[in-house]
Amino acid sequence: MEIRQLKTFMSIVKLGNFSQAAQFLGYTQSTVTTHIQLLEKELNTVLFERFGHQLMLTTDGERLYDYADRITKLAEDAKNQLDNFDVPRGPLIVGMPESLCVYHLTELLKEYASLYPDVELKLKFGIGSDFRMLLRKNMMDLAFFLEENIKDSDLVSEFLWPEPIVMLASPGHPLAKLECVQAKDLREQTLIFTESGSNYRTVLEESLAKAAVRPRTVLEICQIQTIKQFVISSLGITVLPLVAAKEELAAGMLVALPWQGPDFNTNAHLVYHKDKWLSRTIQSFIRLVQERLLK
Numbered sequence: 001m002e003i004r005q006l007k008t009f010m011s012i013v014k015l016g017n018f019s020q021a022a023q024f025l026g027y028t029q030s031t032v033t034t035h036i037q038l039l040e041k042e043l044n045t046v047l048f049e050r051f052g053h054q055l056m057l058t059t060d061g062e063r064l065y066d067y068a069d070r071i072t073k074l075a076e077d078a079k080n081q082l083d084n085f086d087v088p089r090g091p092l093i094v095g096m097p098e099s100l101c102v103y104h105l106t107e108l109l110k111e112y113a114s115l116y117p118d119v120e121l122k123l124k125f126g127i128g129s130d131f132r133m134l135l136r137k138n139m140m141d142l143a144f145f146l147e148e149n150i151k152d153s154d155l156v157s158e159f160l161w162p163e164p165i166v167m168l169a170s171p172g173h174p175l176a177k178l179e180c181v182q183a184k185d186l187r188e189q190t191l192i193f194t195e196s197g198s199n200y201r202t203v204l205e206e207s208l209a210k211a212a213v214r215p216r217t218v219l220e221i222c223q224i225q226t227i228k229q230f231v232i233s234s235l236g237i238t239v240l241p242l243v244a245a246k247e248e249l250a251a252g253m254l255v256a257l258p259w260q261g262p263d264f265n266t267n268a269h270l271v272y273h274k275d276k277w278l279s280r281t282i283q284s285f286i287r288l289v290q291e292r293l294l295k
Contacts, residue, residue, distance in 0.1 A: 001042055003075050006068040008035040009047065013065055014137045017055055024139065026122065039064075076277075088281035089118035095131040095143035096123065097198070098224055100268060103243040105144070108292050112285060119281055127197040135273045141282050145269045146241070147199045157269045158286075160293055164242040165200045165264035167257040168249075170234045180260040183211035190217045190236030192227050200239050200264040207261045228254065239264055 011021040012032070022029040040047055047061035057065065079090075096105065101123065113121055124130075124140065131143035135155065150157035169176050175185060186208060193201050208215065219236060221227050224244050231238050232253050248254040270289055272282070 001039065003072060005035040005039050006072055008032055009039060010065065010068050010072065011139065012036070012048070012055075013057065013061075014139060024124070087118060088116045088279075088284045090279070090281055091120040091122060092142075092281050092285060093122045093124060093140045094285070095126055095134060095140050097127065097144065097146050098125050098194070098222075099241045099244045100144050100146065101125065102224070103241070104268070104293070108288060111292070112288055115288070116281070116284060127195060128199070129197045131271070135271065135276075138273070138276070141276065142270060142272050142285060145271050146266050147269065148266050150269050150271055154274050155271050156274050157271045158290075160268040160270055160289070163266050163268050165239060165266060166242045166245065167204075167237060167239050167259045167264070168228075168231055168245055168254045169237045169257050170232050171252060171255050173234055173237065173255075175237060175257055176255050179258060181257045182260050183207050183213050186215055186237075187213045188216045190219065191215045192219045192221060192230050192236040192238040194224065194227065194240075195220060195222060199266045203262050203264055204239055 008021060008025060008027070011025055012018055015021050015024060018032050018036075019029055021027075022032040025032070027035075036047060043060070043064070045060040046058050047064060049056055049058055101109075109121065109123070112119070124134070128143075128145045128147050131140060131145065132152065132155070134140035135143060144160075145157070146163055167181065175181055175189070178185065191204075217236070219230070221230070224240065227238050227240065228245065228248055230236060232248065237257065242256075245254055245256075249256060270286065272278070272286075276282070278286070
């Protein structure tokens with residue numbers, strides 16, 4: 001029985017299926033399956049059973065989870081207590097929205113990797129709701145949030161900077177000719193978004209719902225670069241951080257629409273769980289963020 005097998009087992013339980021656990025851990029799905037098969041063979045039992053599409057723990061699986069939780073925590077505690085090295089090392093899992101990574105954090109991540117080559121830096125893209133779950137399950141060390149405020153009592157947050165958000169269209173789009181754009185003007189328009197749950201997308205969707213406005217189509221695309229290309233091609237309009245569109249705005253490929261609805265603007269925060277043990281690796285990352293990014 002290996003610690004990594006137990007961690008794989010716990011990740012499946014926390015995330016609900018093999019494929020998400022594989023994606024989170026950076027394994028192939030076959031590797032995750034092999035880990036579970038080896039555990040089941042060694043323990044001479046079955047750990048999971050399926051009811052339709054639902055994955056459930058067997059009774060033995062539930063018993064193993066309690067042991068696995070204690071074993072992995074003891075292993076981590078031992079590592080933390082016995083690690084007397086001054087140089088940060090080991091894994092560091094950091095969550096962040098794509099826009100922050102690409103347009104704000106690239107140089108910082110490059111510098112951190114150069115300063116601390118023994119750290120295994122793992123980046124997870126997503127949104128606040130994903131990060132909250134992973135921080136609370138101790139499956140993520142730190143996360144960058146794009147939200148107006150962080151009010152969760154179990155999370156520690158540090159304000160970094162305000163993040164302006166803009167509504168974008170191609171210069172030839174009919175809405176680009178208006179002196180102001182309101183919720184009613186978005187009726188029968190095609191909206192192009194990143195994944196659901198982003199703060200500024202939620203603000204716009206709530207504004208449209210309040211005005212009883214239904215867009216013609218909502219396209220959900222995970223890549224910001226693809227979203228911009230679609231908007232440049234007049235396939236729809238979008239809402240993105242201003243920093244993500246600065247080059248296209250300066251080149252005249254995109255225009256910022258004069259939105260007259262609720263404010264989209266949000267803030268960047270660095271967040272971790274209040275019960276998280278801040279290792280040297282985590283402390284060094286927080287310190288570099290404070291030195292390079294606090295404004």
